[in-house]
Amino acid sequence: MKKTRKIKFNDAYFFIIPYFLIFFTFVIALIVISVILSLTYYDTINFPSFVGLRNYINLFTQDSDFMQYALPTTIKYALIIGPGGYIISFFMAWLLSQISHKVRTVLAIILYSPSLTSGVLMAVIWKVMFSGDTRGYLNYFLLNLGFINQPLQWLQNTHMIFGIMIFVGLWSSMSVGFLAMLSGILNIDKDLYEAAYVDGLRNRWQEIFYITIPSIKPQMLFGAVMAVVGTFNAAGLAAALSGSYPPPQLAGWLIVDHMNDFGFGRYEMGYASAMSVVLLSMVMVFYYASVRLFGERKVR
Amino acid sequence: MKKNKEILSKTEKLRRKLLKKAKRNYRKFQGIKINPNYFHKSQIKFIFLMLPMLIVTILPIVYIISHAFKSLSELYAYPPRIFASRITLDNFRNLILATSQTGVPFVRYLFNSILSSSLTIVFTILIGSLAAYSFSFLAYRFKKTLFALNQLAIMIVPVAIAVPRFIVMSELGLTNNLLSHIIPLLAMPVGVFLVKQFMDQVPRELYESAKIDGATNWQIYLKIVLPLVKPAIMTIAILAFQASWNNIETSSLYVDDEALKTLPYYFSTLTLGTSAIAAQGMSAVASLIIFVPNIVLFILLQKNVMNTMAYSGIK
Numbered sequence: 066m067k068k069t070r071k072i073k074f075n076d077a078y079f080f081i082i083p084y085f086l087i088f089f090t091f092v093i094a095l096i097v098i099s100v101i102l103s104l105t106y107y108d109t110i111n112f113p114s115f116v117g118l119r120n121y122i123n124l125f126t127q128d129s130d131f132m133q134y135a136l137p138t139t140i141k142y143a144l145i146i147g148p149g150g151y152i153i154s155f156f157m158a159w160l161l162s163q164i165s166h167k168v169r170t171v172l173a174i175i176l177y178s179p180s181l182t183s184g185v186l187m188a189v190i191w192k193v194m195f196s197g198d199t200r201g202y203l204n205y206f207l208l209n210l211g212f213i214n215q216p217l218q219w220l221q222n223t224h225m226i227f228g229i230m231i232f233v234g235l236w237s238s239m240s241v242g243f244l245a246m247l248s249g250i251l252n253i254d255k256d257l258y259e260a261a262y263v264d265g266l267r268n269r270w271q272e273i274f275y276i277t278i279p280s281i282k283p284q285m286l287f288g289a290v291m292a293v294v295g296t297f298n299a300a301g302l303a304a305a306l307s308g309s310y311p312p313p314q315l316a317g318w319l320i321v322d323h324m325n326d327f328g329f330g331r332y333e334m335g336y337a338s339a340m341s342v343v344l345l346s347m348v349m350v351f352y353y354a355s356v357r358l359f360g361e362r363k364v365r
Numbered sequence: 366m367k368k369n370k371e372i373l374s375k376t377e378k379l380r381r382k383l384l385k386k387a388k389r390n391y392r393k394f395q396g397i398k399i400n401p402n403y404f405h406k407s408q409i410k411f412i413f414l415m416l417p418m419l420i421v422t423i424l425p426i427v428y429i430i431s432h433a434f435k436s437l438s439e440l441y442a443y444p445p446r447i448f449a450s451r452i453t454l455d456n457f458r459n460l461i462l463a464t465s466q467t468g469v470p471f472v473r474y475l476f477n478s479i480l481s482s483s484l485t486i487v488f489t490i491l492i493g494s495l496a497a498y499s500f501s502f503l504a505y506r507f508k509k510t511l512f513a514l515n516q517l518a519i520m521i522v523p524v525a526i527a528v529p530r531f532i533v534m535s536e537l538g539l540t541n542n543l544l545s546h547i548i549p550l551l552a553m554p555v556g557v558f559l560v561k562q563f564m565d566q567v568p569r570e571l572y573e574s575a576k577i578d579g580a581t582n583w584q585i586y587l588k589i590v591l592p593l594v595k596p597a598i599m600t601i602a603i604l605a606f607q608a609s610w611n612n613i614e615t616s617s618l619y620v621d622d623e624a625l626k627t628l629p630y631y632f633s634t635l636t637l638g639t640s641a642i643a644a645q646g647m648s649a650v651a652s653l654i655i656f657v658p659n660i661v662l663f664i665l666l667q668k669n670v671m672n673t674m675a676y677s678g679i680k
Contacts, residue, residue: 076582077503084496085511088552090533092518098529109532157418160411165404172415174664175423181659182652183611186629189648190425193432193445200445209444236421241555241604241674248674251400258399283678290519290679297522305633321524328528329618337528344525352520361680 096345102338109332120339131340134315135323138227139347142319143296145231147351150238151292155285157239158247159277173247179237183298187233188305195219195229195306220307223316230302230317237298242291249284250277282359289355293348297321320344429656432649433457440646456646463647464631469623478628481546482609488551489605490598497560497597498586502572512561516679518554527614534619545619546627550608556601562676563597564590596669603666607659629655 103120105113124131157176161169179187194202197218204216219225253276258266261276278285303317304310311318311326320340328337401408412419428447432440433456435449464471499505500512523530530549539545567590575585591598616630632651635644663670 077499077505080495080499080503080582080586081505081511084492084552084557087492087548088496088515088518088554090537091530091549091552092521092526092554093514095526095529095533096521098532099526102529102532153418157415160415162399163401163411164408165401168404168408168412170667172412172419174660174667175419176415177663178426178660179422181607181663182656185613186611186633186655187425187429187652189645189652190428190432193645194425194428200443202445202447205445232421236425239418239422241677244670245674245677248671249678251671252675253399255399281678283680284674286679287677293520294522297524300524321527325527328531334528334532341526341528345521348520348522348525352517 099338099341099345102335103342105335107334107338109334113335116335120336121343123336124339124343130315130318131320131323134318135320138318139320142227142230142234142299142317143293143347143351146234146238146296146299147292149231150235150295151242151289153235154239154243154288154292155246158243158250159273161247162250173244176239177244180240180243183237185298185301185305188302191229191233191306192220192308195225197221221313223314226303226306226312226316229306230299233302234296234299238292238295240291240295242288242295245284245291246281246288249281253277253280282361286355286359289359290352293351293355300325426656429649429652432646433653435646435649437646456650460635460647460650463635469626473624474626474628474631477543477546477625478610481543481627482606485547485550485609486602486605488547489553489556490601492551493553493556493601494560494591494594494598495586496557497564498582498590500557500561501564501567502585502590503582515554515557519558521554523549523614527618531618540619541622541625542620543625546609546612546615549615550605550612553601553605553608556604559600559673559677560594560597562678563594563673566676567593596672599666599669600673603662603670606662610658611655 102113104115104117106116106120107113161173161176164172196202196204197216197220199205199208199216201216201219203219204213207213208216217225219229257276257280258272261272266272266275299317300319300321303312303319304322307313307316311322320343324337324340324344327333327340431447431449434452434454436451436453436455439446439449439451461471464474500508500515534540534545534549539548571589572585575589580588611629612627613630613633616626617633620626632648632655635648635651
């Protein structure tokens with residue numbers, strides 16, 4: 066008896082160990098390392114020297130690029146793209162779920178297709194669409210319609226770069242979370258709707274809030290997590306759009322960009338790690354917010 | 366007799382008419398529900414509501430396709446046109462010529478990309494499904510903690526921890542070889558999570574009876590569970606492919622040897638910096654080459670993905 070139990074015990078570890086080794090090395094250990102390095106000065110050549118909280122203090126008090134551009138831009142971008150993209154994804158999933166199978170499949174593939182590439186790799190398109198001369202599609206279009214008199218410099222104007230980033234972000238917001246929500250809605254028991262209508266449900270809004278959303282809460286949470294993940298896709302987008310690194314007046318400069326700049330451009334690994342920690346804490350805040358919104362309340 | 370026949374045909378007509386009406390009503394009833402069985406004109410309003418988003422998502426794709434086949438003169442053309450009037454392969458030729466200037470033939474980048482992507486897919490599936498099996502079927506210490514960690518890690522996007530990864534990669538010697546394209550991508554928390562959720566749907570009785578018949582865990586995993594969770598496996602295959610095929614970071618940070626870099630990295634250097642119109646055509650081709658395998662794979666496997674996503678909920 067004892068022997069068989071021991072075999073089972075070993076067996077299970079063989080299954081988990083390969084994944085765990087890689088997961089530990091490339092996820093957990095990395096988080097621990099960023100926390101530790103964020104308390105040091107490390108230039109990749111000399112051994113890291115402990116500096117306490119100086120990196121964080123510098124980050125929040127000395128680094129005007131961070132406080133003026135990277136932090137507010139990231140927060141603004143995340144607050145627009147996170148909830149915005151998420152709501153659009155849900156709305157699209159809900160609309161799609163009411164269309165018959167074949168048409169739905171085609172439309173879902175179209176909506177999902179931006180997620181199959183990346184905004185940065187598609188930079189060539191944005192550059193031509195928003196090109197600053199009259200040859201740019203948007204300029205040409207607006208000139209022809211008489212909205213503007215001369216071509217606008219979309220990709221050099223700081224406000225417009227951010228606007229285009231938002232556009233690109235929304236363009237690619239139908240991610241895996243969107244598929245999860247769509248699939249969730251499609252699998253809701255149809256009897257639930259009929260029963261609800263018998264019980265006096267009156268319109269589609271009530272249907273959404275009383276049946277659809279409560280039924281797919283777990284998928285909604287998964288979708289929310291994926292929406293947070295999706296906000297990272299914009300790293301490097303501003304530079305790719307404007308064609309200069311860093312972008313003019315640090316427009317669309319995100320924490321990730323700032324972090325990569327310090328980490329890989331100036332080899333200030335400790336300082337970059339501090340930003341990594343700030344970023345991870347922001348992600349955690351978003352995570353707990355979504356769990357509170359959509360997680361199932363634990364019944365005591 | 367004749368009258369009888371007349372009555373018969375009349376009733377037949379009526380019966381058909383009623384049947385038709387009943388069918389129509391049924392279709393209409395089916396058409397307004399969630400996941401309808403038939404297409405009905407009442408559904409057009411939903412498509413209409415989706416139209417702005419559909420246009421936004423499809424235009425760039427239409428655009429790269431047509432731009433990739435435009436001739437140089439048409440790229441310069443004013444007014445700009447969306448569709449190419451004459452299809453040429455000039456841009457493809459230019460792209461391949463441009464690679465030869467860097468001293469590394471185009472085929473080399475392509476080979477690196479294909480090799481690293483396929484190995485990433487195979488090993489992600491292997492490692493991930495083994496872990497998912499252990500999460501779903503086996504009992505061991507720390508299982509709950511590990512799974513909770515894994516679930517939390519879905520949020521940790523690789524970009525956010527690029528700095529410590531750089532240090533770990535260089536410490537482990539994972540620089541300048543093909544393995545650096547593969548190993549850091551193998552841990553895919555979201556993939557493990559999805560497969561585990563799918564495996565939870567496999568009836569426990571199947572596992573129990575196989576156990577009683579004397580099957581080992583390896584046999585159950587290979588012979589029973591894996592074939593049943595094929596949709597989830599296909600889904601991680603797609604996700605792993607996307608992660609690897611679109612990856613630029615490895616080539617730009619960990620690989621110095623030009624001959625070991627991958628296609629998307631080369632393409633990104635093409636797009637960044639140059640604004641010459643000739644480069645636009647090439648870049649469109651580049652985007653197309655990156656995009657096409659992604660979409661083809663997704664179209665082929667979308668049914669599996671949708672199946673998997675039904676169990677994607679986080680509770």
